[in-house]
Amino acid sequence: MVVNKKLTEEEKATLENRLKQYESTLSISPKDPVALEGTAVTLAELGEYTRAASLLQDLANEKQNDPDVYRLLGEIKYELNDYEGSAGAYRMSAKVSKSTNFEVLRGLTNALLASKKPDEAVKFLLASRERLTSERSSAAGAKADDAQMKDQPEVVDPIQVDLLLGKAYSDWGHISDAASVYDQIISSHPNDFRGYLAKGVLLKENGNPGDAERMFIQARFFAPDKAKALVDRYARK
Template sequence: MQKKSNRWFIWVFVVVAVVALVGFSFGSIFDSLLSSRPSPSPTVPTPGTTPTPPVVSDIEKKNLKDLENGYLQILEKEPDNPDALRGLAEARSQMIKIGLKTEKDLLDPLEKLVELNPEQTQYQVLLAQTLQKTGKRESAAQTYRSILATEPGNMDALQGFVNLLVEQQRPSAATELLQTTLKNAPQANQVKPNSINESAVQLLLGQVYATQRQFDQAVGVYDKLIAKDPNDFRPVFAKAILLREQGKTKEADILFNSAEKLAPGQYKDQIKAAAQKPNETPEASPSSQSPSASPQPSPSSTPGTPE
């Protein structure tokens, strides 16, 4: 049972690492949507570690509480004030990071923002992800389905829904969702060019296969992506992690090196960290700048900026 648990953690890491490395994280979506400040670079976790909460002074905590109270006072008089709702959601998201609030505290402002801005699917994605974190999985699934019904190529919603299905031990449903998306992509892209990024969907499909230890299928997906675009570091990196999990360390090391050479500069340190063997200590390196700003490796559009 312990061995199975460890394997599951490793493949969750595969998904998180690849997703974070291409700037495809809900955290970055939330920061960029609700804040005018640049988002920090998503961090690639290493197996066996958990993120360390930031150290925040009492003054900073008090400032966040005062900020929250200020927005609440505005909303008492103007319950539909969009700036106050966004400000409240952002303040509470920062408070969640330091343990002053929980995800449940985000539901009210996000639900209101979705109600007031039904055309902005970013709010719906954030609401779905928050519902998922708070255990309201069916409500989260309904929200994801609603987004994908009108935007089948919305990678944020697709990623979230796939994660939810895998969490629910429904990998076949996740695979079917992605295969259906790929099947419908040519027609959808004729109607609206580039509305579904087939390479990004295939990369996600490979990760689902990997989490289920369907190695041949996963390698097949990655090999097709590599053949399609030899300069795309993402499938090379994903295949490297998969081969290392299979014990094929020499082949994996070759691919890690290739991925590092192919990747833009801001990703190289993260690839090095992910490539470290369990008994090795990664060298300290400066943090990368915002991956979501890079034009090359975005999963939402290759190349281009995330839509």
């Protein structure tokens, strides 16, 4: 993530100096991919999203198979409230990537939900779950070879994907489907606080505070110390 970061004056000055260096390179070599990417990322960090998006469009034309370029473009277009454009960029990132990236899953899901397309988000996440199952099987098969494992991409946490799926179902108004997803998390991972927390939020949002409170108590019990404050914050909302 390179957006929405609060900068100190010193950090801002450092970024502005870096931007000048990249722009100097681009004045000589306008299509230099390293300078284009560096300029775009720096502009994004400075909050100049419109200029960053324009440069990333140019960079995507030069590096059409680079999933990170499309992912960053999706991130920036989301900040510009161009949710359709954001979803398109994230889809391209997923298409050209050799493995599933959680930031892309989350980004595309958020863009689709923001553009009022929860049904598309659910369809995408269900397909992603199937792809992840295949990737996990491939990774498991490579465990015997340590050298090969070094080249294996990091496999996405399936609970995180299920949490996104539950949210998409909830936004779609399919509350029972969302609850079912969270129940599956709780059943498969009874010591993981996230399933209890997600179901607690769902119950509370849908007028069932008593059962929600029981979920929050369970979530707090299983949450690591650093996450207990998060549970308390949702419980108080």
